[in-house]
Amino acid sequence: MKKIVLSLTTVALIFTASANDKYEKAMLKNISLVYEANTVDAYQQAINNLTRIGNAEKNKWEPYYYITYSYIIMSFMEQDPGKKDSYIDLAQAALDKGLAIAPDESELVTLQGFTHTARLNVDPMNRGQRYSGMATKVLRQAIKLNPENPRALLLMGQMMYGTAQFMGGSTTEACAMIEKSLDKFETFKSSHALAPQWGKGQATDALKQCGN
């Protein structure tokens, strides 16, 4: 009988593990969908899948991370400023859900900076001042939460580069920040399988702009 009980426990364990496996497996599949997406429809598909996972799981922030990320990219792909803003609204709504679960997750706070940057890009002339301030503030917080986070450093560097160019200032400091982010991309070890991986390519491109 003991053996049966033991086996049942094993089965139960296998079930629990498989639930976690199921989450991770589903997430991994959809994360690669996000990274491979290059049309609005493909992003929407991934967002739909991630939304289901997020709704079912309740205490996982990763689905919301990738939903937010996808909507931001969709806003960059869109031309109409009104639609850009509606995508960013959706990004913000998803991000708020993620932040409610993990308020101190550096990656999520970084995405908040990314969302502000997207907002700024819709109308730099009029939104520049306000949103560059807001983005700088949260990115600083993201770096404080995890000084190794290369994405936070990259977005901060790009924000500094953009403002310096717009205002005609020096880009030295911005470029140093981007370089630092690239260094961190080399050494950064993800804490878990579902952690964000993107950004190294952008950092390399951004550094090229700097003339290095």
Add this chain to the structure above:
Amino acid sequence: MKKPILFLFLFIAGQHLMAQVSVEGYVTDQNGQPIVGANVYLQDTYDGASTDTTGYFSFETTEEGDWVLVATFIGYRSEELPIILGDGSSKINISLKEELNKLEAVVISAGSFSAGEETKREVLKPLDIVTTAGSSADIAGALNTLPGTQTVGEEGRLFVRGGSGAETKTYIDGMQVLNAYNSAIPNTPSRGRFSPFMFKGTSFSTGGYSAEYGQALSSALILNTKDMPVQERVDFSIMSVGVDAAATKIWDKSSFSGKIQYTNVTPYFNLIKQSLELEKSPVAIDGNFAFRHKVREHGMLKFYGNFNKSSVSSLLADIDSPEVKTKYQLDNHYYYLNSSYRDVLNDKWSLKSGFAFTYSKDIIGVDQGNIAEKQNGMHAKTVLSYDVLTQLAINFGGEVFHRRYQRFLPFTADNQLTEAGFDEQLIAGFVEADLYTSNRFVTRAGTRWEYNTLSQKAAIAPRLSMGYKTGDNSQISLAYGQFQQTAEDRFVRVANNLESEKADHYILNYQWLSDKQTFRVEAYYKDYYDLVKFNEDTPDDPTAYFNDGYGHAQGIDVFWRDNKTFRNVDYWVSYSYLDTKRNYRNFPSEAMPTFASNHNFSFVYKHFITDIKSQIGWTYSFASGRPYHNPNEPGFNAGKTRSYHDLSMNISYLWKSNVILHAFVTNVLGVKNVFGYEYGTQRNEAGRFDRRAIEPMAPRFIFLGVFITLSKNKSLNGLPNL
């Protein structure tokens, strides 16, 4: 036998895991059109699918029994359907209803120009106001390049659609501002007291506005102040007309901004000769502060204060005998305090409440002594908004105004101080409903009730506007409303029980709005009635004042703005046609008022040149001649000035990331503009009345300024504070 049991168990479990059923169907909108990319899934599971280009979805699930099937899509209301999962496949078709999306939906645009930072529908942004050449960074100056306004160069106020400057009222965060313009000596333009960059949104209504606003016959300028600033900063400016310093401090939930400005035009007037003889050039000290405090999640408490002391003194030659010069000294003391609170109470209810106080005292020094004109105003208001449904919202509220106007004249025959004045109280309430029948069609219907203690009259003023979206980018709107306003102080102080003056507005508007391009055309008719008429010969006799004046104004306004066709270039063109006549005040018959002109045209051009880090702006304004009354000729207001032309230019140069140089010149070509004529009271030897032209104090005004910003983030600069 133990092993087989376990095996069996695992087998059953495995079988169970593999028992899949399929769910499939179509998702369509209310018109039966397929919805592509909708998310259809079993609630709280991973199981689901997105619809394809035909609206078809299909997915497999291992779940059994009673479940909820959810279908969602952006812009549509989510649908939840019960589903029983059993053997075989479930087929289910879902129809989604369009959700009201206020961003995409039709808006009420008749009669209104809005400017703000956030939404893309805005016609003008705060930055546009300061970068418009010829605006002199004055809100009214920039709005004067929009259609519906008339150029009245000697006033500097907003004259809208045949209405006088007094018919436009200014509101800050919903609260009325009395004396919103600096005091100026007669026939010199005044400036608005408030810097354009205090505001995140400006809504300039040229008619037909909401029932929330009363006491404005022609136009409402609705200014909404900024919320919490995002960064601490210190600003300094050195300008050809003065200096200023400003600072912003931010705490966790609060912020404080203060600004102090000293203006002294003496050095400039010494350098550039003015046609008006000044004993003392304009000098002013001006202070502003703003305090913000966040309450709970959505609550915002705001305090805004402004004080201003200004002084100017001129010598005016008598028209009949030019060697006789009359002194006119003007000292103004002004305080304005505005406090407001807004909050979201719950899903359905939100609240706006405010209190404003204005104190203004003009001391006019003439040779015989000082005339003082004093005004105290208080305004308290509360507005509640109730979202009955997504498609239906109701706004209602009440307000109380109290105003005390006093005028002191020291020089009567027996040298006694005489005082004329009044206390006016207004109690008003309004209710208004916005009903979206669909994303395409909106109706706003409201009514305003007002009781005035002076005239002891209550009035009900209905308002109605509608908007219909004719295409993705175009819409037509119309508006109707009754508006009323207490008669001007100079009349009420004599005849206390004068009734309010009234006007009905009828507006039809077409608007086409795309990314960075705007076209709109608006036709209107305004019917004025109950206007004050009085007998010129007995201006002090209260019984000689009546509310039997009337008039009309009609016209067409056209606006085109393009920020797209030319790279780094933004331009707009405005044209207004106005036909107006009134029989009011001292008019002997129906005539065109002296502030009106038939044709007004503006062309505003802004070019950002990246290579030299500069923005250059040009504005050309034209107004056809204005009537003036010539006592030497028959007829009333029968004379007409020559037309008005002004070409202004400005340049902003970003010297360093936190230093901006700004310069502007008005009337670059030096055209000699005449706003009207004043006539003497006695006939000369030839039996005619001599006259003097009302004209600008100098052909051009030149401004130079350096704006420096210090902040932790070096990218901040003074652009928004010019």
